Amino acid sequence: MSGITIPRYAVGEELAGPERTLSLQRVTWYSMGQLGAATGVPHDFQDNIHTNPEYAKEQGLPGVIADGMHSTNWISALLWDLFGIHYLETGTLRTKFIKPVWVPTALTCKAVVTAVEDAGPGRTTYVLDVWNEDPDGTRLTVGDARVTVDEAIDEIVRARGLEG
Amino acid sequence: MLGKTIADLEPGDVFVPLRYELTSFMCAVYAHGVEETAECYYSDANPYGRQLRPPTMVHVDKLRLLEANCDDERRIAGMRAEAARIHYEYAAVHHSPAFVGEEIVVTGRITDKYVKRERRYLAYEIRVETASGRLVTTYEDVTLLDYARVQEVSA
């Protein structure tokens, strides 16, 4: 097995994912994915405030609103891109959906390293602010994350793979 | 109070735990639904040699717990209650990946219920482990019970 990358970042380093539009198509895919994961069988998308404009308005919303977890997942995907398996082993992620993501909205997920901490021999913890923003730079989802990068990750993964 | 709607839940309520086997389909369909392309969520072609779930799937565990504990608001089944709930905060700590084929055990409780800026919130704490006792994720969640403000609800 080839060595797993040991990522390194500096305080103040800002990282970003691609700009993607959270469209009605994408909202329906999330609904199907969520229901499929929850039940173990394929599902069509659900009729709710994320997919049905009339129902959204009945609920007092001006229009269809994206599920907050869609933003969380895109931010989580950014952390995977930045830290890979280290994120799966030790990551923490907190997100707050401070402003609605109306459908459609173009979003860019970003992270900035706010601290780099010594977590013991061969271990470094990265602390980040994370968020997504619209094309005007307005932050719609904000949060923070911590990932500990361990230089012994190859051994950790090898041991995990042998469990069970 | 368990057994009714999400809005009937009270601080201190402890969910009836649930167990399920994590399947390949569950992991892949969730990842695909958010266009997550990391191969480890789709197959065992990864350094672990075993397919695993996206860490954010702890949120699906919350949905499963609610489905099993709130009989009058089974949202996975398509039921609607008096209001649509709006997710406000997600906070997960990942302790280990969950792998396909493992039996997952989910427990949880309501930790708070409050009004802030005239809106009603419900706070959860959820713990996900494997049946063998390995801790996977600890999770805290805050949900807005309805988009309407409290005085509009009571009017």
Added chain:
Amino acid sequence: MLDGYISDLEPGDVLRTIEYELTDLIVSEYAHGVEDATEFFHSDQTALGGQARTPTAAHVDKMRVLEESCTKERRIAGNNAADWRIHYEFEVENLSPAFVGERLRVEGRVLDVYTKRGRRFVHFEFTTSTTDGRPVSILRDRTLLRYEPETEGSDG
């Protein structure tokens, strides 16, 4: 011969021309179905200035034309042929991107029907353009009419 099965097609057959509007659902569903996350295929927030379909989407044009031309088979509707067809070769020449909102016209013809190593093939050509005449793609495609084990030697 049209209005039969794909296996009834003969060299020289001119398939029915179809037209349709390229929608954002058509484009993004296909890209999503193959996990292509390139944003060009999912929104118009791109340097192209419009949401474009994937270069491989010409294959769906083939399916649409066959649906209208082989009316006993109708695979999009659920397949009524006894034999499952096996795609053997895909060759597309992309001449310009097709954008969401454009109306597309697809023409097709059967170039050849032949047997090779005991297997029966249909060779097609599909030409896609916008309805105002801009060429989009040319797809040349070979399809096995039915799976058979290969045989050695000359073909009948």
